[in-house]
Amino acid sequence: MIEVLSASRCIQCNQCVAVCPTNVFERIEDDVPVIARQSDCQTCFMCELYCPVDALYVAPEPEEVIGVTEEQLQQQGLIGGYREKVGWGKGRTPVAAHDYMYRLSLFAKF
Amino acid sequence: MANSLVLGDIQLKADVLVIGGGPAGTWAAITAASKGAKVILADKGYCGSSGATAPSGTGVWYVKPDARLRDEAKASRYEMGGRLAEHRWMDRVLDRTFANMNWLGEVGYPFPRDDQGELYKKGLQGPEYMRLMRKLVKKAGVKIMDHSPVLELLVDEHGVGGASGVHIQTNEKWTVQAGAVVIATGGCAFLSKALGCNVLTGDGYLLAAETGAELSGMEFSNAYAISPTFSSVTKTAYYSYANFYYEDGTPVEGAGSKRGRSIIARKLLEGRQVYAKLDQAPQDIQQLLRINQTNFFLPFDRKGINPFTDLFPVTLRLEGTVRGTGGIRIVDESCATSVPGLYAAGDAATRELICGGFTGGGSHNAAWAMSSGSFAGEGAAAYVKKLGPHAAERTLRSASSAQHATAIDQTGGLSTANKTEEIIHAVQDEVAPYDKNLFRSAGNLQASLQRLDELWKEQRNRAVIEPSSLGMKSREAMAMTATARWMYNSALARTETRGMHKREDYKSLDENQHYRLVSGGLDHIWVKPEAVQEQALVKEGEAV
Numbered sequence: 121m122i123e124v125l126s127a128s129r130c131i132q133c134n135q136c137v138a139v140c141p142t143n144v145f146e147r148i149e150d151d152v153p154v155i156a157r158q159s160d161c162q163t164c165f166m167c168e169l170y171c172p173v174d175a176l177y178v179a180p181e182p183e184e185v186i187g188v189t190e191e192q193l194q195q196q197g198l199i200g201g202y203r204e205k206v207g208w209g210k211g212r213t214p215v216a217a218h219d220y221m222y223r224l225s226l227f228a229k230f
Numbered sequence: 231m232a233n234s235l236v237l238g239d240i241q242l243k244a245d246v247l248v249i250g251g252g253p254a255g256t257w258a259a260i261t262a263a264s265k266g267a268k269v270i271l272a273d274k275g276y277c278g279s280s281g282a283t284a285p286s287g288t289g290v291w292y293v294k295p296d297a298r299l300r301d302e303a304k305a306s307r308y309e310m311g312g313r314l315a316e317h318r319w320m321d322r323v324l325d326r327t328f329a330n331m332n333w334l335g336e337v338g339y340p341f342p343r344d345d346q347g348e349l350y351k352k353g354l355q356g357p358e359y360m361r362l363m364r365k366l367v368k369k370a371g372v373k374i375m376d377h378s379p380v381l382e383l384l385v386d387e388h389g390v391g392g393a394s395g396v397h398i399q400t401n402e403k404w405t406v407q408a409g410a411v412v413i414a415t416g417g418c419a420f421l422s423k424a425l426g427c428n429v430l431t432g433d434g435y436l437l438a439a440e441t442g443a444e445l446s447g448m449e450f451s452n453a454y455a456i457s458p459t460f461s462s463v464t465k466t467a468y469y470s471y472a473n474f475y476y477e478d479g480t481p482v483e484g485a486g487s488k489r490g491r492s493i494i495a496r497k498l499l500e501g502r503q504v505y506a507k508l509d510q511a512p513q514d515i516q517q518l519l520r521i522n523q524t525n526f527f528l529p530f531d532r533k534g535i536n537p538f539t540d541l542f543p544v545t546l547r548l549e550g551t552v553r554g555t556g557g558i559r560i561v562d563e564s565c566a567t568s569v570p571g572l573y574a575a576g577d578a579a580t581r582e583l584i585c586g587g588f589t590g591g592g593s594h595n596a597a598w599a600m601s602s603g604s605f606a607g608e609g610a611a612a613y614v615k616k617l618g619p620h621a622a623e624r625t626l627r628s629a630s631s632a633q634h635a636t637a638i639d640q641t642g643g644l645s646t647a648n649k650t651e652e653i654i655h656a657v658q659d660e661v662a663p664y665d666k667n668l669f670r671s672a673g674n675l676q677a678s679l680q681r682l683d684e685l686w687k688e689q690r691n692r693a694v695i696e697p698s699s700l701g702m703k704s705r706e707a708m709a710m711t712a713t714a715r716w717m718y719n720s721a722l723a724r725t726e727t728r729g730m731h732k733r734e735d736y737k738s739l740d741e742n743q744h745y746r747l748v749s750g751g752l753d754h755i756w757v758k759p760e761a762v763q764e765q766a767l768v769k770e771g772e773a774v
Contacts, residue, residue: 141275141284141429143377143398143699162428163462164285165525169357180529182423182462198532205524206357216355217340220521225352227515230467 122161122178123188126199127152129175136167136176158185169208174200240397240404243622244270244373245614246607247393247408249380249434251277252284253596254576255414256363257330257603258610262412263370265611270406271372272395274379274415274702275429278364281416282552282577283596285426286356286465287523291597292331293324300324307594311555311586312728312739314447314746316763319583322563326601338362353522354596356426378404379702381695382630383411383437389570390441391626396697401638403697409614409621410571412606413438413558417551417577418713420661421654421706424455424464424547425525431706432551432713434578438558439712440629443567444750446559446580446760448713449720449731450587452667453553454495454546456487456506461529464547466491467592468519468526471511474504475541492732495546495664505541548662553591554730555581556717559748564609565602571613575599575606582746587729631752632689632708635696646700649692653707656685661714671734675722682718685711690753716749723747723757 122144125136130152137145137153141164146156163182168174177199179186193199207214246262248255251273259271273280293303304320331351335341339362341349367374377399384392384407392407418432435445455464469487474494476482482504485493497504511519516538520527530537551557558567558574560583565573576599581590584598614621628634639646660678661667689708695701724747726740727733745759 137399138376139276139279141280141426143275147399160428162423162426164279164426165528166279166285166357170279180458180461180463180532201531202524202528205528206355208357214340214355214358215521215524216358217342218521219342220518221342221353221355222344222350224515224518224522225350227518229470229510 121163121182121185122155122158122167122176123186124177124190124193124199125152125155126175126190129173131173133172135170135172139170140167165202168202169206171203172209174203239402242270242373242404242406244268244406244408246270246410246412246610247272247406248412248414248607249393249437250281250414250416250576250578251364251367251374251376252281252414252416252576253360253363253599254578254603254606255412256360256367257600258412258414258573258575258607259367259372260370261604261607262611263372265608267611267614269370269372270375270408271367272375272378272380272393272406274377274433276376277367277374278360280429282426282430283599284356284360286525287353288356288596289353289593290331290351291324291327291593292351293328295325295328307585307588310729311582311588313744314582314586314729314762316583318763323584323597323601326604327597330600330604334362337366352593375404379705380433380437381697381701381705382628382634383441384626385441385629386624386626388624390572391624394628396701398699398702401698407622407624407626409617410573410610412573412575412610413578414575414603414606415578417554417557418451418710419550419552420548420658420710422548422550422662423462424457424549424552425462427549427552430552430577432709433706434574435558435716436705436709436712438567438569438572438574439750439752440631441569441572442750443569443572444559444748445556445716446746446748447556447582447587447720448551448716448749449724449747450556450582450729451551451554451717452670452730452732453549453551453589453591454491454664454668455549455553456491456494456544457547458529459543459545460533463526463529464549465523465526468508468523469506471508471519472506473509474506474544477503477505479541491546492668494544495668498545499664503543506537506544507539507541508537509539511538546664546668548667549591550661551713552577553589553595555585555587555590556720557581563605564612565606566609566613573606573610575602587731589730630695632705633694635694635701638696638698639694643700646704650700650703650707653685653689654710657682657707657710657714661717669732669734670721672722675718679715679718679722682711682715686715686753712752715755719755719757720747720749
């Protein structure tokens, strides 16, 4: 479930408000958006991918609020990790183009 | 109020309205636009992130037009699907998928290359794919309406002529008059939080049935995916590398990701937690697996678990008809329904035509979405061209089975929300438990239906759909209730075990039931058999 929206990182682009398929965020005039409907979050991680400044963190647990803080995430280096792995963001190559997509098919059991 | 159309704040006209902005909807929109139609696409979430495909990686049923390869591909699920698929449909879906995937490569999808330097096109990464599809939809001149659930279809004596809904971020009520409507709203996973599935609540089934369209194969609706208990990520394929254990590390006899899934379900039913470990994955492919499904590993990485070496608790998450195969019945090659002007594509439509009663999960559903989306887009555009010049002046009424309020009720919000929540939980109590849905029996099905019928009646008598996100949720609750009733009535009628439909009281396949089950109705649900077309030749149109 979405846990953290970092006010210090957020640039108020409101991309998360636009892209969340279950309308979890709410735009606030002249301020950062808020997580307005947390329990509607379906834990799909899409908001993290679309956030240009890695200001969002979705915890794996879909049914319960864990209560993780931005400081804890910073320490563990967990914020922004998914977008990096998917290869979105300036100067990155999308993982979709990765040679391993093909390579796995030579071995895959499924 | 019911059946009288109140126009909203936003009134638009289009040739084709596409409902749903996942793979099927976006392909339908692009294809209809390429045939010259003016197209509007409405998604209740966001076209690009909505649905089961966007957050995930998926295989695609992409098979080169080589006779031997195609025969093998067609045979792969034919028997497991209880021989309910049709060869001509498999052929045309394979053809269209091949053409569409090649086109995707041309318009910028970053396919990797194989050892021969050719583009490798047997898979798609959801985020990349759906971001590109949104771009292509816009480029095709289609107007996209995000956060815009349809609350009712509009009809007259000639058939479907548009839809009306609300923009849930502004609460503006909108109406689109359209010559044809394509339903591409996905399947129904009953808000189980399976990855990307919480927007998939059977909305399109209800919309279609309200106009008199039928469903098919709703007994093939009990797909469950393996997922860690602490995660929404459902990627059952990866569990082919898993062994399953009890907490103390002793193996669970017979458990597996495919046929052994029932064993896992039975252990969970006994109250025994089952654990998995991907210890069958050799070291040298672990990194390949990581790259192929970045989202699969995300929850593990965030929890500090190494799934190749550590035990982690698993559960089975309901994916309903998303990975089942039941859906709206289509009556011809253009993915038309039996109601003029209404088309269905993707998981909203039945996928029995290409995988029978076996799961459509993964590559087949992906192929079906892009093929049926294209077929429906072409079909809808051609239908609109045939309509007369007076088509834009039709007098339409609501087809909804609910009462619709014209404004937001300022006072009843909380009680409406609580009531909807209550109904949703009551429906989930009937469809989620493995001993009701995965392992079916007449007694349990009948008992569930009694409760579901009551829930339906209650909503019919009391629910007032207001133009807001609360109204959307009330409609979702209705759709899930109706879906569960088509599912269980169909499941009750199929007194055998075929495909994913498992009857505890009829454990084997019955040759005399080699037919599809068509269902429909709202207050009174009916089910009847329909013959499987064994053969027929079909002319294939060109791709976009």
